[in-house]
Amino acid sequence: MTTLFRRLTGPRCSLWRCMALIQGKTHSRTSDVNFREAAQLLAGGGRPLTGYSRAQYRRQHAEAVEPVEVDLKRLEGEDDGIVEVLLCRHKARNALGHVFVSQMRELVSSLSSDSAVRVVVFRSLVPGVFCAGADLKERALMNNSESDLFVHGLRSLMTQIASLPAPTIAAMDGVALGGGLELALACDLRTAAYSAQMGLIETTRGLLPGAGGSQRLPRMVGITLAKELIFTGRRVGGQTALEMGLVNRAVEQNQSGDAAFREALSLAREILPQAPIAVRMAKQAINRGTEVDINSAMAIERMCYAQVIATRDRQEGMAAFIEKRPPRYTGE
DSSP, X not given: OHHHHHHHOOTTOOHHHHHHHHHHHTTTSOHHHHHHHHHHHHHTSSXXXXXXXXXXXXXXXXXXXXXXXXXXXXXXXXXXXEEEEEEOOGGGTTOBOHHHHHHHHHHHHHHHTOTTOOEEEEEEOSTTEEEOOBOHHXXXXXXXXXXXXXXXXXXXXHHHHHTOSSXXXXXXXXXXXXXXXXXXXXXXXXXXXXXXXXXOOGGGGTOOOOSSHHHHHHHHHOHHHHHHHHHHTOOEEHHXXXXXXXXXXXXXXXXXXXXXXXXXXXXXXXXXTSOHHHHHHHHHHHHHHTTSOHHHHHHHHHHHHHHHHTOHHHHHHHHHHHTTSOOXXXXX
């Protein structure tokens, strides 16, 4: 069953299309079993992520192929090595629904093993919105255990993004609320338009941040400020976010509505020429070192440093310095 599902799924294979194909392949079973098995496979484990009823499933799989909600764009020429993750769920303001999360998980997984990727930029193609957070319409269809499992899946997705080897940048040109801000917090760097609105607003909905926000925000802005922002559910603009250290850069919005993305691209172009293995090891040293005591952190730094000593890029860096020329790093 699992082999069949993996063979059928791909970057453009929809949740409901996969279920329909599985159902057709295993026609001898009941539709109840098929539905639950398909949901379990998408969850990557033994319990379903979905709270949809069989009637809703039939309505959905009867529809044509769903639109792509998360896409990938690889830049070329001088920007070769920069990859854009495009959030494009227009009808739902990039809300974190089942299909969106499934497509994002698959895409991030493919990037994690791609050594040609040097910088990843997360951006939205929906005007005025980065990510509106949870898909409350889908969430309302889940029972308590299904909701808990789905949020656990979201948390693991954010960890997956945070664990990408290459540097990541979130470009917030619009609203980033709840899970949307948690997605940005999972990135290494953030840019924002002054007009963008950001906030972990879960307490205003009877919840708390559940996809890493309660842990990542204090590490970025400090414990007391993070508590204030989470307890009140306050939203802040780009300028305030810059002042509190929530974002790295903030800019005036432009007429095309992509000022934060352009700033993120500028930042990515500053990272691009640097030695990719050194950048990746620096990211690992910082991320792992900040979670332990200083002596353990020094040991982590030493281990990461040892990974670059034997690289050709280190030799190229030394040679370029001596010869007074720009280095040409290959990632070897």
